[in-house]
Amino acid sequence: MLHLTPLHIIGGQPLRGDYHVQPSKNAALPIIVGSLLSAEPITLHGIPRLSDIYTILEIVAHLGTRHAWTGPNSLMLHTPELTSTETPYALVSKMRASFIILGALVARAGEATVSMPGGCAFGHRPVDQHVKALRALGATVKEEGGNFQAERPEPLQGNFIFEMLTVGATQNAILAAALGEGTVTLENASIDTDVVDLANFLNSLGADIQGAGTNTITVNGVKSLRGGEYTVIPDRIEAGTIMIAAAATRSQLRLTNVRPEHVRAVSAKLSEMGVRILETHDTLLVDAAGIDLKPVNVTAQAYPGFPTDVQPQMSALLTTVPGASVVVDPVYPDRLTHVVELQRMGAKITVSEHTQVIQGATLHGAPVKAADIRAGAALFVAALAAEGETTIDGMQYVNRGYERLAERLRSVGAQAHQPEPALASAMD
Numbered sequence: 336m337l338h339l340t341p342l343h344i345i346g347g348q349p350l351r352g353d354y355h356v357q358p359s360k361n362a363a364l365p366i367i368v369g370s371l372l373s374a375e376p377i378t379l380h381g382i383p384r385l386s387d388i389y390t391i392l393e394i395v396a397h398l399g400t401r402h403a404w405t406g407p408n409s410l411m412l413h414t415p416e417l418t419s420t421e422t423p424y425a426l427v428s429k430m431r432a433s434f435i436i437l438g439a440l441v442a443r444a445g446e447a448t449v450s451m452p453g454g455c456a457f458g459h460r461p462v463d464q465h466v467k468a469l470r471a472l473g474a475t476v477k478e479e480g481g482n483f484q485a486e487r488p489e490p491l492q493g494n495f496i497f498e499m500l501t502v503g504a505t506q507n508a509i510l511a512a513a514l515g516e517g518t519v520t521l522e523n524a525s526i527d528t529d530v531v532d533l534a535n536f537l538n539s540l541g542a543d544i545q546g547a548g549t550n551t552i553t554v555n556g557v558k559s560l561r562g563g564e565y566t567v568i569p570d571r572i573e574a575g576t577i578m579i580a581a582a583a584t585r586s587q588l589r590l591t592n593v594r595p596e597h598v599r600a601v602s603a604k605l606s607e608m609g610v611r612i613l614e615t616h617d618t619l620l621v622d623a624a625g626i627d628l629k630p631v632n633v634t635a636q637a638y639p640g641f642p643t644d645v646q647p648q649m650s651a652l653l654t655t656v657p658g659a660s661v662v663v664d665p666v667y668p669d670r671l672t673h674v675v676e677l678q679r680m681g682a683k684i685t686v687s688e689h690t691q692v693i694q695g696a697t698l699h700g701a702p703v704k705a706a707d708i709r710a711g712a713a714l715f716v717a718a719l720a721a722e723g724e725t726t727i728d729g730m731q732y733v734n735r736g737y738e739r740l741a742e743r744l745r746s747v748g749a750q751a752h753q754p755e756p757a758l759a760s761a762m763d
């Protein structure tokens with residue numbers, strides 16, 4: 336991964352004005368993979384210009400997809416035929432989300448070889464549910480030499496009950512079953528917004544996926560998918576991050592291009608702390624100006640619970656709130672790489688048995704380093720609230736998830752500066 340220059344933030348200034356939320360990274364990635372199911376051209380709007388998007392485009396290009404940017408966030412994709420059914424380690428290891436290529440290739444080609452996804456800074460991320468689901472629905476999946484090889488002799492059919500709520504495995508099973516005229520029922524399926532957006536996208540091309548957004552999804556395989564045009568949902572994780580940044584700087588800030596119903600768990604927690612939240616159908620006003628915030632306890636859960644992808648940022652906010660807060664993340668119990676870096680900034684956090692106990696303190700600027708995407712987000716939230724200057728290294732991780740971060744933070748009054756162009760614009 337390319338190393339980027341650090342982000343410099345001089346903290347202690349309130350944010351103000353309107354922050355336009357980017358399109359969703361985690362919804363866009365599986366939708367780009369889903370485009371492999373159609374031989375006709377597809378135009379997608381709402382694709383954020385992020386390094387993860389460039390990585391998935393590299394992977395689908397290897398499989399035969401041609402693409403062209405047709406607007407700042409619009410992309411044309413076309414896969415007239417697959418040129419390979421294998422995704423090599425060098426590409427897959429860059430990004431865990433690429434594992435759902437397995438389901439897409441099984442659907443379109445009846446076979447796939449995908450390398451085992453790489454490890455992750457915040458712990459073990461198994462793929463057993465992806466494999467069990469495909470096997471239960473009639474595919475053979477072999478694990479050999481660090482690769483998973485899947486074959487689908489007949490169209491997938493049958494029933495699978497997930498052992499836990501998993502976004503990626505639900506998406507993988509939907510993709511694998513979408514083509515081929517069998518009927519598949521998925522129980523205890525994830526109801527995450529990114530599962531719903533994938534199903535809506537595939538249905539817009541002629542797929543027959545019923546029940547996305549509930550725990551039981553039925554996929555009636557169809558012969559083929561046509562081309563089409565689709566707009567990806569706004570990024571609820573970026574929205575949650577910026578809502579928290581507004582609270583941490585005790586600001587009044589309006590978020591535009593947001594689906595308030597997608598961030599309700601974050602809104603509820605901020606309201607419990609005393610932040611005023613005002614919703615319209617696509618904006619959110621976050622008002623923490625002049626408010627003495629109260630400490631809270633937070634437990635991350637699958638959607639619609641409090642998102643694990645916002646847990647580190649929430650922990651950063653709580654380091655600024657007088658009193659004791661407790662944070663646990665049963666989804667990823669080791670998602671804690673932000674802790675030691677926040678401590679450099681004066682945060683009072685102790686960790687015992689995967690539980691963060693946080694005492695409010697005054698943060699000060701310091702040199703810090705992000706080890707993963709949302710730990711980096713926690714660091715820029717803390718930096719915005721801290722007295723003095725913070726330099727955040729490891730921006731290649733942060734840039735996976737936040738488009739033109741310094742520029743967009745500056746647009747709402749932050750003093751943020753990253754000396755070199757971000758990776759996304761360097762690759763345009």
Ligand SMILES: CC(=O)N[C@H]1[C@@H](OP(=O)(O)OP(=O)(O)OC[C@H]2O[C@@H](n3ccc(=O)[nH]c3=O)[C@H](O)[C@@H]2O)O[C@H](CO)[C@@H](O)[C@@H]1O
Pocket residue numbers: 361362364431432459460461462463464465466499500501502503504529637638643644665666667
């Ligand atoms: C690209 C993308 O969209 N990534 C998101 C997606 O990841 P991802 O889809 O990988 O996460 P999952 O929803 O699958 O993981 C949820 C839980 O299930 C467990 N599990 C998952 C699969 C499996 O086969 N076995 C298993 O045990 C995981 O360890 C975790 O505890 O959802 C996560 C949970 O909201 C987010 O943190 C990630 O940002």
Ligand SMILES: C=C(OP(=O)(O)O)C(=O)O
Pocket residue numbers: 361430431432455644708709736
């Ligand atoms: C962890 C994340 O992404 P990934 O699942 O791709 O690692 C994230 O977006 O917070």
